[in-house]
Amino acid sequence: MNDLPLGLLWALLALMLVLSSFFSGSETALMMLNRYRLKHLVKLKHKGATKAHRLLQRPDRLISLILLGNVFVNIAASSIATVIAIRLYGEDESVITIAAILLTIVVLIFSEVTPKTLAAVKPEALAFPAAWIYVPLLKAAYPLVLSINLTANLLLRMVGVQVSKNSHETLNKEELRSIVTEAESLIPSRYQKMLLGILDLESATVEDIMTPRNEIYGIDLELPIEDIVNQIRNSPHTRLPVYKKSIDRVVGFLHLRNVLVKINQENFDKQMLMNALIKPAFIPDSTPIHNQIQHFKMEKLRIGLVVDEYGDVQGLVTLDDLLQEIVGELVTDEMTVKKQADGSYLVDAGITIRELNRLMQWELPTEGPKTLNGLIIEFMETIPEEGTSIKLHGYPLEIIQSDQNAVKLVKFLIER
Structure with missing residues (x-):
């Protein structure tokens, strides 16, 4: 090396710095690649992405190759810089020290910080072209890379770390x-x-979204036929549970389209109503929503009664209720949550916690009570009187309306 012209030494030093920059930047770029976007590009048959994905299947080998090349060019750059310093200023130790310090600064700025920062900002721009170089380079240096990997993996096993062949994120x-x-x-x-x-x-389970037992709108067969007909004509729903005295004694579901014509007939009676009923479906209250959607689909059902472990009816759930968990409210009830001029909100306390969280983007707990009324009562351990103000899990509110059994209407005082 001492016999080489000084100009050639400078050119070799510049080349080593460029190669060092390439190894450092490409390492960061390949490791910064979004693995899911990379898989998407592979499916689109992007050639650079395909090669990068293949390299990243064995990151230990890729890292060994990059570090092998980076260490080699940095040592070569250090040797060349030392020769240049000696040729220019003699074999003084201070000259060699200054040359080493200057080279360290140059390498740090131009071969480490700059390329790695660029790679972090635009990883694909550097990683995909680099993959074209690394694939043949890995094949050429495979024996050396493999021996380095085996030694490194052996050391890792000694400290209890197993390097898996493939990492699945x-x-x-x-x-x-x-x-x-x-x-x-x-x-x-x-x-x-x-x-x-x-x-x-x-x-989520069906218990989280069901219509509570006390809000179920149904037909009691014990009522006079005139009252039943009046209920059918004024029903806000198209499917109704039909029971005897109590909702726990359901005999079936009635689809109004099956009786709307018949109720105008003079001979319409309870037996004709019974003949139009559909067999009731019962759903355990712990059934996950996604399972119930699948069950409704398989059985071609649209409505079912939610029961607890004792078989008592706790509520009612429909296919619309399940779909609302995915697509949001199908019909918006403006009286459920109503914004006031002062920025506060009037909220019907019968609203479910999940629905309130979804509408307001809040984070009230959903593990315990299912409704706002239940959450307030659990928090206070009593039914609060009107005018009571509390801070419910970080959300200040005032009780606007309540009775002996439940909270009816609350006012959230500020928007959190």
Whole structure:
């Protein structure tokens, strides 16, 4: 090397710095690649992505190759810089020290910080072209890389670390939720809410979304036929449970289209009503929502009664209720949550916690009581009087309306 012209030494030093920059930047770029976008590009047969994906199947070999090349060019650059310093200023130790310090600064700025920062900002721009170089380079240096890997893996096994042949990255529900939430610029708000609703299906049961027992609108067969006909004509629903005295004694479901014509006949009686009934479906209250959607689909049902472990009816759930968990409210009830001029909200205390959280983007706990009324009573351990103000899990509210049995209407004082 001492016999080489000084100009050639400078050119070799510059080449070593460029190669060092390439190894450092490409390493960061390949490791910064979004694995899920990479798999998508592979499916689209992007050649650079395909090669990068193949390299990342064995990251230990890729890292060994990159570090082998980086160490080699950095040592070569150090040797060349030392020769240049000696040729210019003699064999003084201070000259060699200054040359080493200057080279360290140059390498740090031009071969480490700059390329790695660029790689972190635009990983694909560097990773895909680099993959074309690394694939043949890995084949050429395979014996050396393999020996380095075997030694490194042996050392890792000695400390209890097993290097798996393939690493499969998976995302849990909360990580998927974060991805969907952060993709606001790519996913319209309505679709974003639908995706979040789908992610919530796993943890929700029919008990979370059912119409409570005391709000079920049904037909009591013990009533006079005139009252039953009047109920059918004024019903806000198309499917009604039919029972005897108590909702626990359901005999079937009535689809109004099956009797609307018949009720105008003079001979219409309870037996004709019974003949139009559909066999009732009963759903355990712990049934996950996604399972019930599948069950409704298989059995071609649209409505069912929710029962507890003792067989007592706790509520009613429809296919519309299940779908609302995914697509949101099918029909908006303005009286459920109503914004006031001062920024506060009047809320019907019968609303479910899940629905309130979804409408207001709040984080009230859903593990215990299912309704706002139940949550307030559990929190206070009594039924509060009108005018009572509390801070419910960080949300200040005032009881506007209540009776001896339940809270009816509350006012959330500020928007959190």
